[in-house]
Structure formats: C-alpha cells, structure tokens
Amino acid sequence: MHRVALITSGGDGAGINSMIEMLARYEGIDLYGFHDGYDGILVNQPIHLTKTHCANHSLDGAHFLRTARSKLPFTKDGRQKIIQSLVEQEFECLIVCGGSGSQIAAKQIHEEGMNTLFIPMTVDNDVIGTDYTIGYDTALNHILNIIANIQNTATNMPGRIFMVEVLGGNVGNLALESALAGGCDLAIIPEYSSNREQIAKKVQAKLREKQSLIITCSESAYDSKDYQAGDQGVSFSIADSIEHLTGIRVRKTVVGFYIRAGHPSNRDAIIASKLGYFTAATILSKDFGKMIAIKKDAVITVDYKELDFSASTTNQENIDIAKNLNLLNS
Numbered sequence: 001m002h003r004v005a006l007i008t009s010g011g012d013g014a015g016i017n018s019m020i021e022m023l024a025r026y027e028g029i030d031l032y033g034f035h036d037g038y039d040g041i042l043v044n045q046p047i048h049l050t051k052t053h054c055a056n057h058s059l060d061g062a063h064f065l066r067t068a069r070s071k072l073p074f075t076k077d078g079r080q081k082i083i084q085s086l087v088e089q090e091f092e093c094l095i096v097c098g099g100s101g102s103q104i105a106a107k108q109i110h111e112e113g114m115n116t117l118f119i120p121m122t123v124d125n126d127v128i129g130t131d132y133t134i135g136y137d138t139a140l141n142h143i144l145n146i147i148a149n150i151q152n153t154a155t156n157m158p159g160r161i162f163m164v165e166v167l168g169g170n171v172g173n174l175a176l177e178s179a180l181a182g183g184c185d186l187a188i189i190p191e192y193s194s195n196r197e198q199i200a201k202k203v204q205a206k207l208r209e210k211q212s213l214i215i216t217c218s219e220s221a222y223d224s225k226d227y228q229a230g231d232q233g234v235s236f237s238i239a240d241s242i243e244h245l246t247g248i249r250v251r252k253t254v255v256g257f258y259i260r261a262g263h264p265s266n267r268d269a270i271i272a273s274k275l276g277y278f279t280a281a282t283i284l285s286k287d288f289g290k291m292i293a294i295k296k297d298a299v300i301t302v303d304y305k306e307l308d309f310s311a312s313t314t315n316q317e318n319i320d321i322a323k324n325l326n327l328l329n330s
C-alpha cells in the first residue's frame with residue numbers, strides 16, 4: 001500500500017472531488033487528506049479518504065477538504081516543518097491540488113525532501129505546463145449563463161452598455177474566453193493597457209456599429225500595480241470613463257465568487273477523474289516530482305524541471321481571434 005497525503009491549496013475549483021474520489025477508490029493507494037492547505041498539514045489531523053468516505057460526493061461543489069492560502073511554504077524553514085510532519089506521519093508522497101502559487105511550493109517541497117505530485121486546480125487556468133486547470137469550465141459556464149441573461153435584457157431594452165466583471169487573477173483567460181463564447185463586444189484583460197481614455201474611445205467607436213454593447217472585464221484590469229488578487233470593482237472606474245465620453249450609463253455586473261462554486265460541469269468532472277486515475281498510476285510507479293497535466297486534451301506528466309515559469313498562460317489562440325475581431329483593449 002502507498003500511504004499518500006493530499007491537500008487543496010489556493011482558491012477552490014469545481015470538480016476536485018472527482019479527482020480525489022478516483023484516487024480513493026484505486027487499489028493500492030491509502031489516501032489521507034488535510035484540511036486548510038499547506039498550513040493544515042501541521043495543525044490538522046489527517047482524514048482517511050477511503051472509498052466509502054468519498055462515495056456519492058464526487059459531484060459536490062463543497063470539497064472533501066477545505067482549501068486555503070498558507071504562510072509556511074514561503075520560507076525554507078516553513079517548508080521543512082511541512083516535510084518533517086509528513087515524514088513523521090510516514091507519508092510517501094504529498095499530492096497538491098492548486099494554482100500557480102501552489103505549484104511553486106509543491107516543486108520546492110519536492111526538491112527539499114518530500115515527494116510531491118501536483119494537480120492543476122484553479123478557475124484562472126493560469127498554471128504553467130498545462131492547457132487546463134480543474135474548475136475553469138464550470139466557472140466559464142456560470143459566466144456564460146449570466147451573459148446569456150444580459151443578452152436578453154440588452155435585446156429587450158436596447159441602447160445600453162453592459163459591463164461584466166469576472167475573476168481571473170492576473171490573467172485574462174476568464175474574461176477573454178467568456179467574451180468569445182458569449183459573442184461580447186470587448187474583453188478588457190490585464191495583458192493589455194487599461195488606459196481608460198483608449199478603452200472609452202474604442203467603446204464609442206463600437207457604438208456606431210451596434211446598438212447595445214456587452215463588455216467583459218477582468219478583475220485585474222488596473223492601470224496601477226495596486227491590485228491584489230480578489231479585488232473587485234475595477235470595472236466601475238473603467239465604466240466612469242466610458243460614461244464620460246459616450247454619455248451613456250454603463251450597467252454593471254460584478255460576477256465575483258459565484259463562479260467558483262456549484263457542482264462541476266461534465267468537462268471538469270471527467271478531466272478531474274482522469275487526472276485522478278493517472279495520478280494513482282504515477283504513485284504506483286513512484287514517479288514523483290511531476291505535474292499531472294492536460295495537453296491537447298490528453299493527460300500527460302510533466303517533470304517540474306521542464307516547467308518554464310517565464311511562459312505566458314493566456315490562451316494564445318483566444319488572443320489571436322480576439323485581436324482579429326478587434327475585441328481587445330489593445
């Protein structure tokens with residue numbers, strides 16, 4: 001039996017239970033989970049994630065394990081405490097499910113003495129070395145439901161400008177992909193300048209072609225560096241500039257944290273299940289120091305050493321399409 005520990009870290013992502021449930025039911029894996037991310041390893045008792053414990057909850061929006069942002073991994077001393085605790089509890093490996101920050105910590109902990117495997121999970125889809133992160137599709141579906149309703153009211157009451165602000169951290173994937181999928185008129189993303197005057201002029205030009213406009217806006221589309229992940233409301237100040245130039249009131253919707261919750265879409269559930277399945281096989285072959293990732297719709301393992309942390313995680317195909325359609329704040 002392989003005695004394995006698991007945490008979720010960073011923001012939650014719908015679908016992660018499917019991954020955990022798949023691992024729990026795999027022959028030869030004895031799975032334990034800690035609540036509250038990295039710090040939880042030191043302060044919480046491990047929960048035995050048996051097949052029975054996990055049964056019938058794989059599609060729950062509430063995770064088997066609480067997730068968190070943690071202090072300990074930021075220092076070598078803190079990481080050593082995590083490693084020591086896992087060694088004392090005789091774990092062979094730590095599985096970390098999380099976003100880009102959690103990935104850095106998982107790599108460091110592996111290099112500093114405890115086997116780790118990393119599973120990409122975040123609504124931002126911004127993890128180096130994988131095309132996909134668990135939770136992204138569910139989040140997009142939530143945003144598209146909102147955009148669909150806004151399209152209705154835009155049709156019912158023409159002549160308006162709508163702004164939909166979405167999460168995404170420092171990357172514009174959610175705003176960009178939902179704008180493309182939802183037939184929106186502009187996606188304001190942090191990869192390009194958020195100069196208010198330029199954006200307002202672009203909106204004014206678009207109003208000559210169309211009666212109502214729907215704009216998506218990334219939470220991090222600030223023109224200063226003051227932004228902290230999770231800040232909400234940047235679309236209000238961009239809307240001010242648009243209103244000033246066009247004389248049209250902007251109707252705003254801040255989608256916020258609603259998109260991180262709820263039961264997973266099929267895409268998230270199946271990808272998470274497959275990642276769980278291949279993670280189990282990777283544990284059995286003791287092939288640690290890897291991320292179990294998605295490339296071109298297939299599950300692959302990526303050695304931490306191959307990760308290029310300078311690479312962009314914004315979907316390039318989406319950028320190219322949006323650029324050609326003049327949908328970006330560039």
Ligand SMILES: Nc1ncnc2c1ncn2[C@@H]1O[C@H](COP(=O)(O)OP(=O)(O)OP(=O)(O)O)[C@@H](O)[C@H]1O
Nearest residue numbers: 010011069070073074098099100101102104105122
């Ligand atoms: N540079 C780093 N060095 C060491 N550990 C880190 C680093 N960045 C993040 N971590 C650890 O990973 C945790 C989660 O990171 P972060 O808050 O950046 O979320 P994330 O994993 O990127 O997920 P999300 O995309 O949901 O925000 C942090 O609380 C910290 O414990």
Ligand SMILES: O=P(O)(O)OC[C@H]1O[C@](O)(CO)[C@@H](O)[C@@H]1O
Nearest residue numbers: 011012122123167168169229230
């Ligand atoms: O939940 P918190 O800690 O406020 O973090 C918010 C951040 O987490 C994310 O939702 C990713 O999980 C980002 O889109 C957002 O910037």
